[in-house]
Amino acid sequence: MAVTEIWLVRHGESTANVAAARAHAAGADVIEVDHRDADVPLSPLGEEQSRALGAELAERGVDDVPVVLWVSPYRRAQQTISIALEAGGLTEPPRRVDERLRDRELGVLDRLTRSGSANLHPDEEQRRQWLGKYYHRPAGGESWVDVMLRLRTLFADVDRIQDADRLVIAAHDAVVMLAMAVCLDLDEPELMAFAEDHTVANASLTRLRRDTLGGPWTLEEFSGTGHLDEDPDAAVTNTKAGRTTPVSEPIPVTPNLLRGWALPEVGGSKYGRGQVLVVGGAAKTPGAAMLSATAALRVGGGRLTLAVAESVALHVAVALPESGVQPLPEDDGGHVAVGAIQGLADDLGSADAVLVGPGLDEPDGSRDLVAGLASAVGDETVVVLDAFALGVAADLVDELAPLRGRLVMTPNSGEAERLLGRDSSDDHTDAAEIAERYGAVVSLGGVVAAPDGRSWAKGTGAGGLGTSGSGDVLSGAITGLLARGADVAQATVWATQVHAAAGDRLAVQVGPMGYLASELLGEIPRVLVEFGA
Structure with a gap:
C-alpha cells in the first residue's frame, strides 16, 4: 500500500481575509487584525464554507480508502478540517500536525497591503519587482522557493507512508499552489504562468494522482469550489477563462469608509489639480458634455478642456467660461465625424484624465474616437468611457486592451448588456464580469467593481x-477625481457615493422626483465637505 492520491484543502475564509479585503478596499496600508497569523480564526462565512466542504468530502467518499490527514499548525486550517469532518459525518483519520505546512511567512511585510508594502518598505517593493515573486524573500520572511524547499522535504515523507492510499492536507493558498508545483515539477516560468490565471479559493479542493509509488503526479482538479456554489450560505465563485476567483458581497460604502480612504491632497494651481479633457457634445447634445465638464470642476479638477462639435463650440465656450473649447469636425448631420481624433493629439497627450462619450450620438465617429484612444493618450493618462462610447466599446476589446488598469466604464443596464453580449442579470455580477473583461473599474447601478475582484455598493x-x-x-x-490623483477604484467609489448623496440632498429640498441633473452640480462640493474631502 502507498499513497497515490493527495487531496489539498485550503482553509475557509478567515477573519484576516475579511480584514485584508476591507483594507484593500479602503486603500489602507495596514491590515488591522486581532491575532498573530498562527492564531487567526475562521470568519462565520469560513465556518459555513467548511461545513459545505465536509458535505462534499463525504459525497466524494474521501474515506472509501485508507486515509491519513496532515494539517498546518495554524488555527484556521485546523478549524476548517475539524468542522468539515464533523459536518460530513466522517471519522477522523490519523492526524499529523506538521509545521512545514504553515503559511508563507511574510516577515516585515506581514499585515501590510500592497500599497502598504510600497509606502512603508519601498526598498522591499523594488526588490520584489526586480526578483519576482518566485525568488523575492522579504526581510524576516520566505520566498516561494523557500516554501517549496520545505514542501520537498514533506513530500519525501509521503513516499514512506505504508498504511494509506490517500493523503488529505489542510493548509493555505501558498501551500496548495506550491505543493502542486513541487509534485508536477514546474519551473519558474511554468508556475508563474499558471499562477497568473489561477488562484486558490477559500475552502477549495485540489487533487493530485499517480498510478504507482514513485510515479509521476498528474493534476486532476485545481481549486474546486462546486460545493460552495451549491450552498446558498457559502461564498460564490466565478470561473472565467480558466481562472477561479472568489467573489464576495460588495462592501457597503459609508461616510466613515470614505473618510478612511482620503482623497489625495489637491495642488495649489489648476495644473496641480490635474488636466481634464471631456470629448463629446454633438451638435444636438452639447449639454451632456457640459454637465460632465462642470462636474469635473465641482469635485476639484483643475484645468478643463471641452472637445465638442465645431458648430456649437463657440456657444459652449460662452456658456462655460471656465473651460477651454476644442472644436471637432462634424458631418452634415452635426455628428462628430470620423477622423476627429486627429485634431486632439496635443490635448489627449497632455491630459491627466480623459472622458469620452457624453453627447456623442453616432456610431462611426464614436467608434473611431474610442478605437484611437489608447495610442493617443499619455502613458499614465486615465480614461473614462460613458454613454455612446460604451455602445461601441463592445467591438473594440483589443483596441482598449492597452488601457487595462487605467480605464473606468459607467454603463447603464442597456450598455452593460451590449458590453456583455447577453441579457443582464444582477448589477454585481454584470459589473464584475465587465471589469474582468476590460480590465476596467465599472460603476453600474450603484455597484462598483474592480478587475481584481473587489466591489462596493453605494450606501x-x-x-x-x-x-x-x-x-x-x-x-x-x-474624471475630475482621477485628474486630482485618485486611483481608478477610489475615484469611482467616491464619485458614485457623492453623486448619490447629492441626490439625497435634493430629494429633501425639491422632492424625491423632479430635481434636475444640473442641480446635482451645486450639491457636490457640499457633500465632499461632509465626507471630509
Missing part, C-alpha cells in the same frame, strides 16, 4: 437619480 441614493443627464454628472465627477 445611499434613490430613484430621483434616474433622470436625463444624471449619468453625465457621475462620469464627470469620476
